Amino acid sequence: MTLISFVVPAFRVQGYLRECLDSILGQPFGDLEVIGVDDASPDGSGEILTEYAARDPRVHAVRLTENVGLGPARNIGLDRAVGEYLWFVDGDDWLVAGCLPHVAERLRATRPDVLIVDHVRAHWNNVGVRSAMADVFPEPPGEAAFRLRDRPETLRLLHTAWNRVVRRQFLVDQGFRFAPGWYEDVSFSYPVLMAAERIGVLDRVCVNYRQRRSGAITRTRGDRHFEVFAQWHRVFRLMDRWGPQVDELRPAVFERMIWHYLNVLGNGARIASELRPAFFAQIHADYTRFRPAGEYPVPPGVEGVKHRLVAAGRWRTFSALRTANRAADASRRSVRRAGRRALPVARRTAEVTGEAVLHEYYRAELRRPIDPALALYAAYWFRGYACNPAAVYAAARRLAPQVRGVWVVRRDRVDTLPSGVEYVVAGSPAYYRALARARWLVNNVNFPDFVRKRPGSIHLQTHHGTPVKVMGLDQQRYPIGAMGMDFAKLLRRVDRWDFSVTSNSFSTQMWERAYPAAYETLEVGYPRNDRLVLATRDEVHKVRAELGIGPDEQVVLYAPTHREHLPGWQPPFDPDRLLDVLGPSGRLLIRSHYFEDRDRRPQRPAAGRLLDVSAHDRVEDLYLAADALITDYSSAMFDYGVLDRPIVVYAPDWEAYRLARGVYFDLLAEPPGAVARDFPALLDLFRSGAVRSAEAEEARQRFRARFCALDDGHAAERVVRRVFLDEPA
Template sequence: MALISFVVPAYKVEGYLRECLDSILGQPFTDLEVIGVDDCSPDSSGEIFAEYAARDPRVTVVALPENVGLGEARNVGLDRARGEYVWFVDSDDWLAPDTLPTVARRLRETNPELLIVDHVRSYWDNTVLRSAMPEVFPTPPGATTFSLRERPELIGLLHTAWNKVVRRDFLVELGLRFGPGWYEDVSFTYPLLLAAERITVLDLVCVNYRQRRSGAITRTQGDRHFEVFPHWQRVFEFMDEWAPQMDDLRPLLFRRMIWHYLTVLGNGNRIGTKLRPAFFARMVDDYRRWLPAGGYPVPAGPEGVKHRLVAQGRWRTFSALRTAYQFRGRLRDGAGAGKRAVVPRLRRAARAGRDGALRTYYQVQLRLPIDQSLALYAAYWYRGYACNPAAIHAKAAELAPHIRGVFVVRRDRVSSLPPGVAYVVAGSAAYYRALARAKWLVNNVNFPDFVVKRRGSVHIQTHHGTPVKVMGLDQQRYPTGAVGMEFPKLLRRIDRWDFSVSSNTFSTQMWDRAYPANYTALNTGYPRNDRLANATAEEVAAIRAGLGFGPEDRVVLYAPTHREHLPGYRPPFDAAEFVEALGPQTRLMMRSHYFHDRDVAGTVSVAGRVRDMSAHPSVEDLYLAADVLITDYSSAMFDYGTLDRPIVIYAPDWDAYRLARGVYFDVTAEPPGAVARSFPDLLDLFRGGAVDNDAAAKARAHFRARFCVLDDGRAAERVVRRTLLGEPG
């Protein structure tokens, strides 16, 4: 029997579930089990659970046929738990590293019925706030046990399930279950505190309580917040039936209940204006119903005023008081904010010359109707016709000919456009007009910061790779690789997205975490890979011939990625030695990352056998021509995986890269093929045939099953039908 059973319910948490599970399973403590409960999640949470269960016998998964909510999902996990203790961990939170040994030691030292651990609130902007633990327990209680009557200040700790480790037999004997609906922690926590005779508190931060930018119930308005009332009713009914001897604690619990109601009502993100009077009326009812006979300690100051207004049922006075407080706060903060708001306008007004005039023109165009037949496309900061936007543009011309597709391109790249592609030059009047008036805006990066998201417009973010390195807000943890990043501006940009296109469910999980906003994720596969999936043998032969490669040539493509933290870095790679070592039929194509603006990859022709293909307009041509891909941490491996050809990971700086830049998974442990950590090792892989032996083929098959299944040749069609034609997903 394990010491601790972790119950982890999951619903729409694909962006966070891996971090949660890793934080549990990666602890220097193994006497545990994890019960993963897939609460019929519509995203890939179930897939993640299955992946972990397949590789770690400590993980058991329960897949529910219908969504039952967090409380009942926890109950399901509790019924399957077999550990001495049970810990309900929310699937978007994570445990602090190396804390479980200390938790286990405290459990074994004190043999409690209930252990309460400390936590921090971890916000999406990388700020961290301590809990109330230091205020509730200025002097840590240490390795002792006590009851709630002995330490009533416990009522002031956060009433959640995830900061509590409970003896399973005690919980079962008590018959305590999670109730339905939101705020289910209330009717679990307080009965637990009332019933437990042996409680211990560990003043160690064990849980990171994630404060999500979007998707949390605390940021969801609606009448479901009224579900807090029956949970508090369960608390007092439990006290009446099971703990009448604890009636002296009723005044403190009553005060906590009113505090909680006021907290919910005071959050404008929860209770909308129309529902506020009804919520207040329910507060008044509960106040009068559960008021202790001898009263209770009313807080001092403004908080106490609110309590007295609830007691008197004076909604209008309560509402007016709240408005006054809010107005005072705006007066205090508004002066500075007002000045800040004026600055951009003054700067725009002060702009001289053509750029200022065009921005003014853009503002004028924003006042005109949206062009319901215009789709504006862009790729790689206007470098040309490429990537997912180009593939969507081409498919839209076929499926939605009534929609006029226009590409944005830099003036120096106009000549690279295919014949017949309508375009506007970046910075021109036509460009600003299209930005302001287009119904659809499609890009694989972000449009400039000044672009306004108009009501009725549709912004489609296609991205341009499957992330190995961390992206977006996750880069806050790796400042070396985030030089120049302005995260507030990034958040404003992603708030414009309506759709986010994913090449695979793994990408969707990472985008959800890295780019938290209220867009719709499209698990369609990458449109740019349709060409790879649909390519015929004849097309491949023609491309190879066009590039000067014969049928007998073994063509290798080397495509390393960019190192933001190491400008100018090139991995150690001797092209001449490579082709000489592999024999006369080897042909090497080298392609630099686009951030180098197609600089020469650092090589020259070796008797025509080595070619710099950085300036070639179509990377898809190079993929189709290549027999083998060598890369490091580039998304090229995911695209090339569509072809089911050998891939070699050449990662000479892996240890430094993952520490400085941050990665989402270990490409050396879960590679798409063979792995080399040095240039001599790379040569040995090719000489010895390990590039495509059984082990490499098995790794590639596993990789393709995880990352390439959506790239079936119809991704662009799915995107067009869903976003431009409005057909159901």
């Protein structure tokens, strides 16, 4: 029999689900199964479960046609599980690496009905906050199993389903199920502990409990938080049915109920101010209804005062106390900040610079009305007219001519702009004025930190690639590749976004995790790839001719990515040796990453067979001109894949790169074509013709199906219609 069945319900967790599943399946322990339940999720969660089930026989995907909620979804998984033990893991949390052998060892050694494991709260800033385990059990709990009446303090451990492993037959015999509605853990976890004959505690952190910035019910305001009362009513009705055998537990359970109610009420992200009096009134009603005879363990200090105010039904006093406590906390934080800022006057005195004057001018312009027809465009930190913003701009000129498009460009890049494109120079008064008054702000990176999100303005983030390497908040786990990044500022920039363009479902999932905020995702394909889809044979010939390439030459484009953790690093690549293998008709184009070419000026086409195209303004031209692409971990492969031409992954430092920089998927296991791990192997691929083998072709078709399916030549139009014309997505 399988030892552990993991039940993983999935609803709107596409950005986190892969990490959850990988954390289970990648454990050094194999006696498990995963029942993934797609609760009719409107995102890509169901497709992810299906994908994992197709490649790992331990995974079983259940696709529901109607949304039933977290509790019933867990019940569906419970009914399909065959394991001796059940572990309900939420799709946005993940297991600690290497924890499962320790869990399995304890289960086999003690055969508990319930095994509670430790966890940490994993915040977006990569800070983990410990659980109450050490407070509840100041001394290690030991390996011996116990009943709840012998150690009632166990009730003070977090009452979730995911921090406990439960014997399946015990659940079946007791008839325990999850109830519908929010806070479904309450009416499951507490009864399970009260009924268990053998409870174990493993004081080892096994679960990372993700604290999401958005999307979780704990950060969602609304009246559904009143459903917590129905869940606790279920607990006490069950205790009434069980009678005297649980009477001695009533005081401790009652204290937990009041603690939980106050915790929900005290969270400003859950209960809106207008609902707070009614919520407090229901707490008072339940206090009166369920209070056990005699004493119960009232907590000390301020928390005890809250209990007494609940008992008396004194909402106004309770509210005033909360306001006073919040003001005191704010005052203490202000004093600490002031202390950190306290510097000698000489150090605090700064000369007013021209930039400071312009920032004041920007703030003044913010007080003027938004220009209802102005759209401001930028790309790659003002390097010029390029990428997705350029494609959106062109489509907007055609579909929304009433919108006036203006580009921000560095002074040294003005001469690269196409004729007729209106622009402002970065840093000029006109630039600050346009930033302050534009209705639409379109960029493939972020505008500077000082830019404010005005009510009525619309920020469109187009991005500039499908991610192989980790991005955004995920970079916190790879500090070598994220040196100097301020993630709090990053999130403030992300919070300005109204729309985020993605080229495929995979990108949507990764951006949702890397950039958690309330923007609307436009999963429509990449506008910059429209040109690749629609290019004619004559256009390809024209591009090649402009680059000095003849019609019969076989062109290979080499485009490696930048390595933030290794500045100045160059892959082991000998152009002359590759040209020898390509033969007399071969032509090699080399394009380094734009981070390494900030100061390059455009070059004329070279007469030889090797051409440095790093300064070429339109990378799409190079894709059209090339008969094959060599790259490593660059997003170029996803764009070039639209053309359905051979792609070679040249990954001489794959292991070092994935450890130092971090990657979202195993590029060598799911490549877009042939793979070479060193330069001799790369030469052999071209020498033998393996670049165009049936195996490479099959890999490319799988890659295209996954990443390029939306690129149909109309992505820019879809963006313009949604963002500028406000048509439904």
